[in-house]
Amino acid sequence: MSSNTSATAPLFQSFTSEKIKLSNRTVMAPMTRGFSPDGVPGEDVAGYYRRRAENEVGLIVTEGTGIDHPASVSGASIPLFHGEESLNGWSNVVKEVHEAGGKIVPQLWHVGMTRKKGDLPNEEANPVGPSGLSLDGDKITEPMTEAEVEKMVEAYAQAAADAKRLDFDGIEIHGAHGYLIDQFFWEKTNQRTDRYGGDIVGRTQFAVEVIKACRREVGPDFPIIFRFSQWKMNDYKAKLAETPDELERFLTPLVEAGVDIFHCSTRRFWEPEFEGSDLNLAGWTKKLSGKPVISVGSVGLDGEFTSFSGANTTSLDGLMEKLDDGEFDLVAIGRSLLMDPEWVRKVREGRETELLPFDKAALKQLY
Structure with missing residues (x-):
């Protein structure tokens, strides 16, 4: 990476859309951490x-946080987004981030059929999905x-309403x-013949209803970010389109x-x-939808994020070229920020020699 800070200037331009302004x-x-007991x-x-x-992170997207359904998460220390104690905890997170000058949105999550029978926190709750099929089709x-x-x-809608009430800056x-919504998108896990199934358009119906219900609760001016992927946890070559x-x-x-912003x-x-x-x-999503987009995937590191093994730092030149060309609007950084809270500031100041390689030991603590 060049020590010339002008090389990373595209990353530090302000961003303004209809509903949010970022520095x-x-x-x-969003990265699941599992440091939220109960x-x-x-x-x-x-x-x-x-x-x-x-x-100086422009926008924080929280780790996935479970909506109000007994099978929404898999693990007793995954944060929830319902119940007085959990919501009070998130209220404090928002306060701390805002006091530091940041902006933050919660990622609203349901794991669907990736949850196994007997998983905590609700051992008696069975996993749920569009067709009751695992990602392998069983x-x-x-x-x-x-x-x-x-x-x-409606559980998603309630979470969205709570996010606005707690003074978050939007939702993802x-x-x-x-996970659950993607299981409705994917033909392999969605074999339904009602309005929630069918072709690639029909399989968006659940997500459409979730988005509309969230919009109903938060009003016209509250940002809704939607994250989607082609790949699945069990199949990196899977394609929706x-x-x-x-x-x-x-x-x-x-x-x-x-949807206001797509996180691709x-x-x-x-x-x-x-x-x-x-x-x-x-880039394709921006071109086809006309909406602002967030790009993500092994930014600043030489190993793909899904392995979660160690990775070394690498040049940002290719990223800057795509960003400067307007291929995408925002850049999400995962493991580099998990390892080093100062990553953005270091990049802005040209302190590339101080950037830290990713060590999987970082998964076991909150830097």
């Missing part, structure tokens, strides 16, 4: 997010009824990586439902999404 183009990517984020979690705000439980789907939509809806035309058909209902998750930001174009998934 720069950096986003803290689903309650404490002072250590608040400090963890505050340190990123103090060091039948685990019965499909959700339409009434259950509609109730789930997790529709990626093979094989062509730009299919991607446009997928995106259009989500745009019409009320890839393992490596530099990889083209479709043959015949250098655009990555975020």
Whole structure:
């Protein structure tokens, strides 16, 4: 990486959209940490997010946080986004981040069929999904009824309402990586024949209803970010859309439902999404949807994030070129920020020799 700070200037331009203004183009990517006993984020979690705000991260997206459903998360120390104690914990996180001059949105999450029977915090709760199928296509439980789907939509809406009440700066809806919403998107896990199934447009219906219900609760001016991916946790080569035309058909209902910004998750930001174009998934999403986009995937490191093994720092030149060309609007940084709360400030000041390689031991503590 060049020590000339002008080389990274595109990353430090302000960003303004219809509903949010950020001091720069950096986003803290959502990363599950599991440091919230009984689903309650404490002072250590608040400090963890505050340190990123103090060091100039433009927008913080929290780790995935469970909506109000007994099977929303898998693990007793995953934060929840319902119940007085958990919401009070998140209120303190928001206060700390805002005091440090930062902006923050919660990622609203339901893990769907990736949850195993007997998992904490609610051992008796069975996993739920559109067709009761695991990501490998095995039948685990019965499909959700339409009434259950509609109730789930309202759980997302309640979380959105709570996020606004707690003074968050927006919300991010997790529709990626093979979790619940993505299980509705993916033909392999969605075999429904009602309005929530069918072709690539029909399979967006659950997400459309979630987005509309969240918009109903938060009003017209509150930012809604939507995260999606092609790849799944069990299949890195999976595709929702094989062509730009299919991607446009997928995106259009989500745009019409009320998405303001798309967070386009890839393992490596530099990889083209479709043959015949250098655009990555975020670039294509921006081109087809007309909405601002966040790109993500192994930023600043030489190993893809899904391995979560060690990785060395690497040049940001290719990232800056794509950002400066307007291929995407914002850049989410994951492991580099997990390891080093000062990463953004160091990059802005040209202190590249001080950037830290990623060590998987960082997963076991809150730097």
